[in-house]
Amino acid sequence: MNINTTKIISLLFFIFSAFYLYTAYQIQVFTFDENAPFNARTFPIYLGYAGLFFSGLKLILPDPNTIKVEHRSLEYKKTAILVLIAIIYGATILKIGYFLTTSLFLIASYYFLGERKWILMFLLSFPFVAAFMYLLHGVLDIYLRDPFLQMIGVMG
Amino acid sequence: MIEGILIGLKTALTFQNILMVMIGCFFGTIIGMLPGLGPMTAIALMIPITYGFDPATGLILMAGVYYGAVFGGSTSSILLNAPGVPGTVATSFDGYPMAQQGKAGKALAIAAWSSFAGGTLAAIYLLFMAPSLSKVSLSFRSPDYFALMILGLTAIAAFSSKGQFIKAMMMVVLGLMLASVGQDSLSDITRFTFNNMNLTDGISFVLVVMATFAMSEALTIILKRNDPTAAAKQVSLTELGSIKIDKEERTKMLKTIPRTSIIGFIIGVLPGAGATIASFLAYGMERNLVNDEEKEKFGKGSVHGLAAPETANNAACSGAFVPLLTLGIPGSGTTAVMLGALLGFGIQPGPRLYVTNPEIFWSVIMSMYIGMVILLILNLPLIPYIARILAVPKNYLIPLILFFSITGIYVMSFNNFDIYLMIGIAVVATFMRLYDFPMPPLILAFVLGGLMEENLRRSLLLSDGSWTFLWDRTLTACILATTIFIIGWQIYKTVTKKN
Numbered sequence: 001m002n003i004n005t006t007k008i009i010s011l012l013f014f015i016f017s018a019f020y021l022y023t024a025y026q027i028q029v030f031t032f033d034e035n036a037p038f039n040a041r042t043f044p045i046y047l048g049y050a051g052l053f054f055s056g057l058k059l060i061l062p063d064p065n066t067i068k069v070e071h072r073s074l075e076y077k078k079t080a081i082l083v084l085i086a087i088i089y090g091a092t093i094l095k096i097g098y099f100l101t102t103s104l105f106l107i108a109s110y111y112f113l114g115e116r117k118w119i120l121m122f123l124l125s126f127p128f129v130a131a132f133m134y135l136l137h138g139v140l141d142i143y144l145r146d147p148f149l150q151m152i153g154v155m156g
Numbered sequence: 157m158i159e160g161i162l163i164g165l166k167t168a169l170t171f172q173n174i175l176m177v178m179i180g181c182f183f184g185t186i187i188g189m190l191p192g193l194g195p196m197t198a199i200a201l202m203i204p205i206t207y208g209f210d211p212a213t214g215l216i217l218m219a220g221v222y223y224g225a226v227f228g229g230s231t232s233s234i235l236l237n238a239p240g241v242p243g244t245v246a247t248s249f250d251g252y253p254m255a256q257q258g259k260a261g262k263a264l265a266i267a268a269w270s271s272f273a274g275g276t277l278a279a280i281y282l283l284f285m286a287p288s289l290s291k292v293s294l295s296f297r298s299p300d301y302f303a304l305m306i307l308g309l310t311a312i313a314a315f316s317s318k319g320q321f322i323k324a325m326m327m328v329v330l331g332l333m334l335a336s337v338g339q340d341s342l343s344d345i346t347r348f349t350f351n352n353m354n355l356t357d358g359i360s361f362v363l364v365v366m367a368t369f370a371m372s373e374a375l376t377i378i379l380k381r382n383d384p385t386a387a388a389k390q391v392s393l394t395e396l397g398s399i400k401i402d403k404e405e406r407t408k409m410l411k412t413i414p415r416t417s418i419i420g421f422i423i424g425v426l427p428g429a430g431a432t433i434a435s436f437l438a439y440g441m442e443r444n445l446v447n448d449e450e451k452e453k454f455g456k457g458s459v460h461g462l463a464a465p466e467t468a469n470n471a472a473c474s475g476a477f478v479p480l481l482t483l484g485i486p487g488s489g490t491t492a493v494m495l496g497a498l499l500g501f502g503i504q505p506g507p508r509l510y511v512t513n514p515e516i517f518w519s520v521i522m523s524m525y526i527g528m529v530i531l532l533i534l535n536l537p538l539i540p541y542i543a544r545i546l547a548v549p550k551n552y553l554i555p556l557i558l559f560f561s562i563t564g565i566y567v568m569s570f571n572n573f574d575i576y577l578m579i580g581i582a583v584v585a586t587f588m589r590l591y592d593f594p595m596p597p598l599i600l601a602f603v604l605g606g607l608m609e610e611n612l613r614r615s616l617l618l619s620d621g622s623w624t625f626l627w628d629r630t631l632t633a634c635i636l637a638t639t640i641f642i643i644g645w646q647i648y649k650t651v652t653k654k655n
Contacts, residue, residue, distance in 0.1 A: 006592075009588065009591060013326055013330070020348075023348060027345065029345060030345075033343065036617075036621075037616045037617055037619075038612070038616040038617055038621070039343070040340035040342075040343050040345040041347075042613075042616070043608075043609040043612060044333075044336050047329060047332050047333050047336060050332075051329045051333065054329055055326055057322050057647070058322045058323065058326065061647075061650055061651060062650070064650065065319045065320060067590075067591045069590050069591065073380075073381070074379050074380065074590075075378055075380070078378050079375055079378045079586075082375065082378060082554070082555075082558070083583060086562065086575075087579055089562060089575075090572055090575030090579065091572060093562075093566060093572070093575070094571075102559060102562075102563070105558075105559065106555050106556075109555030110551055110555055113550075113551040113554060113555065115549070115551040115552065124552055124556070132563075136204075136205075136563075139208070140205065140207070140209070142207055142567050143567070144567060145570050
């Protein structure tokens with residue numbers, strides 16, 4: 001039996017909605033609120049049923065606009081690397097600081113996307129991030145936490 | 157009203173706010189010209205910058221980005237037949253043939269003047285309509301608001317993705333589910349947090365917008381091996397020709413602009429409809445209204461055919477602000493992003509905004525007009541130069557989009573968890589985009605989730621748990637009947653299409 005990917009996504013959404021609904025019923029409300037016309041679990045319960053309804057409908061009804069994706073033409077490797085770099089960036093930004101991690105994130109992303117013009121890569125990382133930091137921190141007064149710059153005494 | 161206009165002018169004409177409109181228009185034009193990156197991405201990327209401003213300035217900046225993005229979309233439609241945003245698809249029908257005839261400059265000028273006139277007329281309609289609508293909407297009660305929100309969500313699902321209504325409704329439900337994470341607003345009971353303290357305050361709106369638009373668009377470009385900047389490289393090589401419009405063309409535009417601005421504005425006001433439908437409807441209407449000789453020219457470089465969608469899509473952009481400013485209910489994904497940003501500033505748009513924050517209400521309306529003037533004066537002559545800026549290779553563009561997205565979340569929460577959550581949502585959104593699951597309904601639902609629950613809570617408590625509140629008032633019943641009709645019609649279309 002051939003099931004298209006949209007139907008599989010709908011099935012996953014159906015399961016997700018069922019889980020959401022189950023969790024909604026588990027929400028602990030205050031005793032005096034238990035039989036109230038509306039409590040903290042009322043809206044989520046309706047949402048759970050709505051999710052089941054629409055995903056169920058998508059599963060049952062014919063799919064006149066079937067989407068076919070040519071997976072072989074997709075660039076999974078570069079996308080995965082980029083996501084991985086972003087995760088590493090997210091993991092280190094607080095400990096090392098905004099300036100260094102962001103600049104390194106940009107250089108790594110440029111590199112893995114195939115760029116090799118090192119001067120341009122440098123200009124669009126360290127000086128660019130410094131200018132952006134100045135705009136946020138210096139001009140717009142938006143606080144940026146940066147232990148690295150604090151450690152070397154650049155940032156107060 | 158005169159007093160309000162003066163307040164608005166005073167706020168909008170400060171040096172800082174004029175500068176923000178200029179920056180917004182310029183930045184929006186650049187993003188709008190890139191196929192695939194529309195106004196929502198442009199506005200989402202601007203949100204972190206707006207944190208440093210007061211609400212009026214922040215909203216003025218975002219409004220400038222919105223108009224700039226629509227204008228930028230027209231430019232790529234005309235020069236490359238590659239609309240940057242869906243609202244400018246109809247522009248390419250006659251704009252691109254005109255450009256191919258060596259009249260690209262003229263086509264751009266007609267588009268710019270039509271956009272200017274459409275936006276200006278719509279700003280005037282808004283000027284007169286919004287205060288009266290605000291007064292009318294004060295009579296709205298919780299059941300009406302609840303029904304209106306359901307209608308808005310259904311309408312955006314029906315219109316945002318052709319033939320994908322059920323998928324869009326699934327995204328609506330997903331958006332509402334995401335909005336339900338965190339503390340319940342009344343009882344403070346935590347929901348769906350799974351004992352994770354980071355989720356107690358719920359999922360941030362900026363996080364969801366950045367993940368589903370900016371970040372997932374960047375990932376989609378890499379995944380699909382698209383190069384949005386390739387188009388821009390061609391633009392810089394294009395010979396634009398003269399931007400002068402002759403008397404005959406002016407006469408044609410003068411006939412088209414007033415009528416299409418009205419239709420554009422009305423469509424813009426309707427929830428979910430927006431610039432895309434407005435431009436197509438205006439194009440179709442104009443084709444029926446002109447004489448046979450002009451009708452023949454449609455699709456081959458007609459002035460009417462170019463002016464109509466351009467006027468209508470800009471008028472619709474202004475019209476979309478009506479439900480946002482008067483009811484507090486956004487009618488489109490873009491205005492939903494603006495609502496989210498306003499809520500972030502601690503401002504609740506709605507009928508009371510007119511009374512409590514008149515400077516915001518009026519300065520936004522006045523800045524729309526200023527934005528139009530700036531687009532006309534600055535952007536039109538600057539198009540070839542903007543196009544050159546755009547010729548930045550995608551290898552630089554994509555990391556920069558990711559950088560802006562992650563920075564947006566970082567400055568907001570200083571929390572690793574939020575960055576991981578954003579990346580996770582972006583990956584899921586990228587995968588869902590591949591299968592045509594539309595994102596604007598998710599954003600609108602996410603923004604409206606809290607308000608919807610609040611209004612349902614009030615309605616149910618007032619009616620002692622009975623659902624009769626849905627048909628007790630004529631207005632509520634009418635809104636709900638329209639919603640049921642849309643859902644029924646869309647499901648009927650899905651069923652019959654196959655058979």
